[in-house]
Amino acid sequence: KNEVEQSPQNLTAQEGEFITINCSYSVGISALHWLQQHPGGGIVSLFMLSSGKKKHGRLIATINIQEKHSSLHITASHPRDSAVYICAALYHTPGGAQKLVFGQGTRLTINP
Amino acid sequence: DAGVIQSPRHEVTEMGQEVTLRCKPISGHDYLFWYRQTMMRGLELLIYFNNNVPIDDSGMPEDRFSAKMPNASFSTLKIQPSEPRDSAVYFCASSWRGPATEAFFGQGTRLTVV
Secondary structure: OOOEEEEOOEEEEEOOOOEEEEEEEOOOOOEEEEEEEOOOOOEEEEEEEOOEEEEEOOEEEEEEOOOOEEEEEEOOOOHHHOEEEEEEEEEEOOOOOEEEEEOOOEEEEEEO | OOOOEEEOOEEEEOOOOOEEEEEEOOOOOOEEEEEEEEOOOEEEEEEEEEOOEEEEOOOOOOOOEEEEEEEOOEEEEEEOOOOHHHOEEEEEEEEOOOOOOOEEEOOOEEEEEO
16 A cells, blocks of 8 residues: 655744654655645645755755655754645555555744 | 646535536646645645646546546536535645656635535
8 A cells, every 4th residue: 555654744843943844655766756735735846856865045954765655854043944744655556556655744933 | 937727726526416526737747646635634646747648647546537628728627417426625736747857836716616
């Protein structure tokens, strides 16, 4: 069964702290997405990666294919980083289509 | 480009009524996705299209749900008849080259079936 597990489900931290959100998946994937959902509900794609590491500003995403694990890091966190972060694993179905399976999300709150 | 545009933003309807959600993807994007988000199940992919052709509809929950893409700039998701358990936020997204590339999301349609 294709599953995606995120941890923690909720995370509260103080401004400036280093944040790590984890994502594990059950079987081989072709790519993994990290999404950010703002309190207003809008969804933004942060990263798509299939190996190694990607960095954008204060956000860093890593993936370890052997361990079936990805992490999203936020350096020097800020209250505006408060959002729900969702990882999604891209699987190939037996029929050849590509299927995104989503984690349940991590609700991050950064207090000033 | 204005991004992915969904309408309506909010819809309240009575059980048994037909509901149609609309989406205009970003011009030039070949892929269009419909997602549903609920508190219980999180985000789920319902169906996606490539060049207006449905590629994978295995996420469509049942026959009451149907999606069409008559042209490259318009798609609909229809629920007939609607049920209270269909209440959710429905997102449309589009991308250049499929699920492995960055997707751009619309603002979503919040559907409430009473």
